[in-house]
Amino acid sequence: MLDTLLRILALIRKELLAILKDPKSRISLIAPPVLQCLIFGYAATYDLNNVPYALLDHDRSAVSRALIARLDGSGTFTRVATLDVERQIADIINDQRALLVITIPDDFERGLQAGAAPAVQVIADGRNSNTAGTAQAYVSQIVTGFAADWQNSQGQPGPPVRMTTRAWYNPTLETRWYMVPALIGTITMMMTMMLTAMSVAREREEGTFDQLLVTPFRPSEIMVGKAVPAMMIGLTQSTLILLVAQLWFQIPFSGSFAMLYLGLFLFLAASVGIGLFISSIASNMQQAMIGSFVLLMPFMLLSGLTAPIGNMPEILQYFTLINPLRYAISITHQIYLEGAGIRQLLPEMLALVAIAAVTLPFAAWMFRNRLV
Template identity: 60%
Template sequence: MNATLHRIAILIRKELIAILKDPRSRLVLIMPVVLQSLLFGYAATFDLNEVPYALLDTDRSNASTQFVTLLDGSGVFDRVANLSSAQQIGETIGKKRALIVIHLPADFERNIVSGRGGVVQVIADGRNSNTGNVAASYVTAAVDRFNSQWNELRGGPTPALRIETRAWYNPNLETRWAMIPSLIGALSMLQVLMLSALSVAREREQGTFDQLLVTPLRPTEIMVGKAVPPILIGLVQSSIIFLIARFWFGIPFQGSLFTLYSGLLLFTTAAVGIGLALSAFSKTMQQAMLYTFVLLMPMMLLSGLTSAISNMPSAMQYLTYANPLRYAIDLVRRVYLEGASFGYLLHDMWPLVIIALVTLPAAVWLFRHRLV
């Protein structure tokens, strides 16, 4: 037992030296993580800070002016053009000069006053329907505000029913709050998978794997020695992103560090397991890299990072059960934002354990039985 531990420790030390010795590779492990979490932290948001709109006010009444003042005062809507006819709408949207066109028809005020209700027409650019929808929802909010102002001003009856909405965990509904903690898992997985996938393939290609196999190191010991360094590196990368989320973006951390790191440890181990199994299976480094990539892409996309898993058809949802990132993103978001405790996260943890328990022994078996 003692001898085993000693041999594993020696292998871990060698792996770490090999990975970290070259300043270039140290840089490759740290810089992209920092840059990407900053870049994507800012870029990956569905919230619109400004909605460039073009106004087509054919009414030119008090009511329409009041509505436009309300829009322009909101701080979100940015009027980029005043249109004079409906013919101009096509070009304005088509050339992306404005995201939406707000059209106040000629009978706008008349209909309000008569009680039939005025109509605000919104034409949104649907090339990215998501953005279009968000912009439209902002106009909805503006219309609601206009209605209640109008109602108050005229001393109309108060509504019998109020709907009170409250968002848990993310009171201001900022997309960034979900995105950045997700990066804690997603970004570190990228390199952890690559590192572990290359580790055995590189040794095979360079002939050092034979040298390793003739030492008293057992395949299981080799596996552990090969698994620990990428796990450590993955956890360091996760920690860097965590710090950026917490202190740069100031997203409050609600959970316990212990729970977070337990989950991350399981996740990284499962990811390394997949990497090592791929690595032991590959003949060359090139194969290892490309196979990893083929796997990585769907894993990123089907993880809930950019679009929720519950929106997917059920067949796709079953596929995501084999994806460690799916559990990691759920787990990190829930620990980080919701402060979920250990007990609530077991359903994210045991699948990770199972993935690791399948892939790591598979790697061990392949070490000895894959003949090159």
């Protein structure tokens, strides 16, 4: 037992030296995760902070000007054009100079004074449906609030029900509060899988794998010696991304660091098993890299990172059950934002244990058969 442990430790040391002695490898293990986290945190956002719009005001009354002032003063909408006639709408939308065109009818003030509900038309550029839908919702919220406030100021009865909203776990509804914690698992999986998949392939290309076979190492010891360094590097990269989320983006952490690292350990065990399987069947680094990318893209698309799993076709929802990234994102969100404990996280933890219990033995079996 002691001899086995010493051999594994020697192989772990060899793997870490092979990775960390190269300056390019050191930079590639530290810089890309941090840069990707910063880029995703700023670029991958659904928040609308500057919506260009054009205005067509048929009413030109004091009330319509007050509504326009509220739109312009919201900090979200920027007026890029003031139109005179409706035929100008098509040109400004087609040229993508404005995302929205807001048309105020000529009876807007009279309608409000009569207690009616005049319609404000919003024409949106639907080529980007998500952005257009969000911008329309912002306009609707501002117009509804303006109408209610104006009716109250005039002594008229307001709407029978007034909705008040409150967002739990993300009070300001910032996209990066959702995106950056999810990157702890996403970026770590990308780097760890590729590192593990190319470990054996690199030795095959360099000719050192045959030397490894004539040593007293068993196939299972080789697999453990390849897996542990990748998991150590994965946990280090997770820590770097966590520090960026905490210190740079200042996203408050609500849960337990011990629970987070337990979940990450189980996730990396499952991910390393997949990487070792790719490494066992790849003959060179090019095949290992291609195999990693072939699996990484479906894993990311079926993880719930960019689209809710409940909105996917039912057949694809079943495929997400074998995706370790799905559970890693769920665990990081629950721990980071909700402060979840072991009872809430137990289903995701058990799912990762089940995936690791399949991928690691299967990778070991592939190693034994490829080495024979």
